[in-house]
Amino acid sequence: MASAKNFDDLLAVAQAERALADAHLSLDLALFDQLLHKDYIIIQPGGAAENKAETLASFRKGARHWDKASVDQLDIRLYDGTAVVTGRWSACGRNGAASFDYQARFLSVWVREDGRWQNVAYQSTEMPAG
Secondary structure, three states: OOOHHHHHHHHHHHHHHHHHHHHHHHOOHHHHHHHEEEEEEEEOOOOOEEEHHHHHHHHHOOOEEEEEEEEEEEEEEEEOOEEEEEEEEEEEEEEOOEEEEEEEEEEEEEEEEOOEEEEEEEEEEEEOOO
């Protein structure tokens, strides 16, 4: 049986994962800064790796705009201060002159540090339309 602490951590990680998706809609850089760990790394769809500073800089440019950004189908596994999350990411909007509308499966790793959950690693794989 899961302990109350584990249940609280599961809820906190799910809430953090959803807050990270919501931050895309408002491009809330302060929220991104709070939710992304100092060692954050994202593997982009083309294989390029971006750290936290590069990710925040790309948002500051203002070339990207999300009309929809959400996560669901979350499966969260806890391991002594680390959470491994798999789920589905759905997004649409514009990146410069190009529009995008896609769904992806993602793997997201969170660590609890200083009493809060922060995302330390993220990678997604686009799913075929349909």
